[in-house]
Amino acid sequence: MTEFKPPLNDMSFLLTKVFDVASLWESIPQLKETVDIDTAEAILEEAGKLASGLIAPLNRSGDEEGAQWHDGVVTTPAGFKEAYQTFAEGGWSGLGGDPAYGGMGMPKMLGVLFDEMMYAANSSFALYPTLTSGACLALNAHGSEALKQKYLPSLYSGRWASSMCLTESHSGTDLGLIRTKAIPNGDDSYLISGTKIFITGGDQDLNENIIHLVLAKLPDAAPGARGISLFLVPKINVENDQLTTANNVSCGSIEHKMGIKASATCVMNFDESVGYLVGEVGKGLACMFTMMNYERLSIGIQGIGCGEMAYQGAAEYAKDRLQSRGVGALKDPSKPADPIVVHGDVRRMLLTMRANNEASRAFALYIAKQLDITKFSEDTQAVAKASGLVALLTPVAKAFFTDLGLESTVLGQQVYGGHGYIREWGMEQLVRDVRIAQIYEGTNGIQALDLIGRKVAMNQGKDFELFSQEIREFVSDFNGSELASNTRLAPMFTQLTASIEQLEQLTQLILSRAGDGNELNGNAVDYLNAFGYSAFAFMWCMMAVAAVKEQQHDDNCLYENKLVVAEFFFARILPRQQAHIGAIQSGVSSLMALPNEMF
Ligand SMILES: Cc1cc2nc3c(=O)[nH]c(=O)nc-3n(C[C@H](O)[C@H](O)[C@H](O)COP(=O)(O)OP(=O)(O)OC[C@H]3O[C@@H](n4cnc5c(N)ncnc54)[C@H](O)[C@@H]3O)c2cc1C
Numbered sequence: 001m002t003e004f005k006p007p008l009n010d011m012s013f014l015l016t017k018v019f020d021v022a023s024l025w026e027s028i029p030q031l032k033e034t035v036d037i038d039t040a041e042a043i044l045e046e047a048g049k050l051a052s053g054l055i056a057p058l059n060r061s062g063d064e065e066g067a068q069w070h071d072g073v074v075t076t077p078a079g080f081k082e083a084y085q086t087f088a089e090g091g092w093s094g095l096g097g098d099p100a101y102g103g104m105g106m107p108k109m110l111g112v113l114f115d116e117m118m119y120a121a122n123s124s125f126a127l128y129p130t131l132t133s134g135a136c137l138a139l140n141a142h143g144s145e146a147l148k149q150k151y152l153p154s155l156y157s158g159r160w161a162s163s164m165c166l167t168e169s170h171s172g173t174d175l176g177l178i179r180t181k182a183i184p185n186g187d188d189s190y191l192i193s194g195t196k197i198f199i200t201g202g203d204q205d206l207n208e209n210i211i212h213l214v215l216a217k218l219p220d221a222a223p224g225a226r227g228i229s230l231f232l233v234p235k236i237n238v239e240n241d242q243l244t245t246a247n248n249v250s251c252g253s254i255e256h257k258m259g260i261k262a263s264a265t266c267v268m269n270f271d272e273s274v275g276y277l278v279g280e281v282g283k284g285l286a287c288m289f290t291m292m293n294y295e296r297l298s299i300g301i302q303g304i305g306c307g308e309m310a311y312q313g314a315a316e317y318a319k320d321r322l323q324s325r326g327v328g329a330l331k332d333p334s335k336p337a338d339p340i341v342v343h344g345d346v347r348r349m350l351l352t353m354r355a356n357n358e359a360s361r362a363f364a365l366y367i368a369k370q371l372d373i374t375k376f377s378e379d380t381q382a383v384a385k386a387s388g389l390v391a392l393l394t395p396v397a398k399a400f401f402t403d404l405g406l407e408s409t410v411l412g413q414q415v416y417g418g419h420g421y422i423r424e425w426g427m428e429q430l431v432r433d434v435r436i437a438q439i440y441e442g443t444n445g446i447q448a449l450d451l452i453g454r455k456v457a458m459n460q461g462k463d464f465e466l467f468s469q470e471i472r473e474f475v476s477d478f479n480g481s482e483l484a485s486n487t488r489l490a491p492m493f494t495q496l497t498a499s500i501e502q503l504e505q506l507t508q509l510i511l512s513r514a515g516d517g518n519e520l521n522g523n524a525v526d527y528l529n530a531f532g533y534s535a536f537a538f539m540w541c542m543m544a545v546a547a548v549k550e551q552q553h554d555d556n557c558l559y560e561n562k563l564v565v566a567e568f569f570f571a572r573i574l575p576r577q578q579a580h581i582g583a584i585q586s587g588v589s590s591l592m593a594l595p596n597e598m599f
Contacts, residue, residue: 006048062262088158119305124262135162202266231275259432303405310412522588
């Protein structure tokens with residue numbers, strides 16, 4: 001089985017040469033005080049050691065053993081508890097947390113790279129602390145000062161963990177249907193009763209306490225989503241930082257599932273458990289969205305991490321496995337056959353994985369940059385623009401990265417031939433582990449609806465214009481620069497320009513048909529994909545420009561490799577966008593023609 005090698009060189013290229021974080025961080029006072037590029041690279045190096053040395057070795061055994069439930073008690077696989085202890089002692093739980101409550105205050109641009117390494121090493125393990133980080137964000141944004149002081153320090157230190165309790169058996173996508181009740185308790189608390197299902201880390205043995213964020217409705221709540229409020233419900237009550245009595249929160253069972261077997265997916269029962277309101281009554285879904293948006297990007301990154309791990313395994317295997325003869329100069333007569341990496345079809349698979357993984361990583365950093373601007377910048381105009389971009393791009397990241405993440409893991413498995421189907425090599429586990437990322441945190445279909453409906457149609461394409469304008473300015477800067485005549489870059493920019501023009505026209509078409517709900521619903525996934533490929537073309541042009549600039553004074557092969565992969569992306573992957581555009585142009589009448597009962 002391939003050992004995980006943290007892609008630190010690629011990460012450093014993106015941070016320093018593509019996004020020039022040194023200048024960005026220098027320009028924002030709060031970040032200037034917190035982080036510089038040396039600190040950032042040292043943190044990533046340590047994170048890489050943690051991921052590859054401690055967390056990755058538990059991936060296979062965790063999958064074999066799985067999380068267990070006996071008599072209401074959940075246990076994680078052997079080694080998880082000790083590894084989590086080291087993780088918490090290293091301060092990793094509070095990496096991006098608010099320093100006022102004990103967090104490290106590091107930028108999201110480091111957080112996304114850290115998350116990627118954790119998911120690549122072990123998706124199940126990564127999920128436990130990820131949920132806690134998202135809950136902290138929601139609590140910090142919407143909780144009262146008293147709640148923040150009481151809970152945030154122990155969450156940031158890793159002493160306690162969190163869960164996100166939304167889903168009920170009859171209410172998944174449509175959370176307006178939830179039945180969990182919150183009854184005012186005569187003081188500042190509420191009594192929460194109901195059953196939540198599919199709760200990741202709802203119970204586990206890594207932490208002494210679990211702080212649940214629970215969606216529930218007051219007795220007089222408005223119908224639907226407007227009636228939902230958010231409550232903090234500890235597993236064990238807390239007084240003066242000490243654990244006191246059990247809070248009637250129990251785990252009824254855990255699910256037996258296709259992948260992420262070491263992550264406990266719990267049925268959680270709340271039986272008049274004491275809870276505290278977070279944010280305002282009836283604004284629970286909006287507050288929860290702070291957590292869900294964080295988690296959506298994070299789950300997108302699960303797609304990148306699994307895709308990266310699949311690529312590393314497949315590339316190593318393809319250079320080693322001898323089958324059939326290559327063509328012409330690729331033949332090595334000293335061997336009985338050639339390594340499969342010489343074959344065009346194997347190269348297609350490897351390059352597809354690599355081009356999509358690297359573009360995803362760049363795009364995750366691009367979104368993280370916008371998140372950092374919204375959080376740290378004092379420039380109100382920049383903050384407004386970055387907020388619009390985050391809202392627009394988060395569903396794209398979640399769905400596109402995870403769809404491509406699954407594609408990468410399946411391609412990786414395919415490179416191994418029959419051996420990819422066998423447990424021993426670890427490739428089938430990656431396929432199983434990444435598959436859930438297309439489903440939870442809102443299915444990818446729902447992400448696409450969020451993009452086309454709420455983020456594009458409902459604001460008449462204003463946030464979309466922010467993005468397309470930024471690409472147009474980037475292209476215009478390039479055209480006015482001395483690199484415009486570069487024979488490798490110029491064709492890429494021509495294709496990027498055509499791609500964004502087509503996406504603009506497509507967006508206008510969508511806006512013109514927005515009155516018909518079926519047009520939005522039936523075209524959403526194709527629109528998200530067409531959008532994603534334009535965004536990736538933007539990322540590949542950014543990376544290619546940085547590579548050409550570096551090549552002028554540095555012969556590191558990383559830069560030439562970037563250009564070769566960029567050329568592959570434009571030649572072989574960007575054309576996929578045309579299929580999605582064509583599907584949308586043809587309308588949805590063929591989708592809606594078959595009567596329901598004929599399915
Ligand atoms: C392993 C695992 C871990 C999870 N972790 C958590 C967790 O920690 N916390 C939590 O609260 N939940 C969690 N979930 C629940 C998860 O978020 C939901 O399963 C998911 O949001 C989909 O809801 P559902 O399963 O009820 O599907 P449904 O809502 O029933 O959807 C079924 C299908 O219909 C489609 N659909 C629904 N409505 C529409 C529409 N209007 N237009 C078009 N298509 C539509 C969906 O896209 C989907 O394909 C987890 C689930 C799993 C399996």
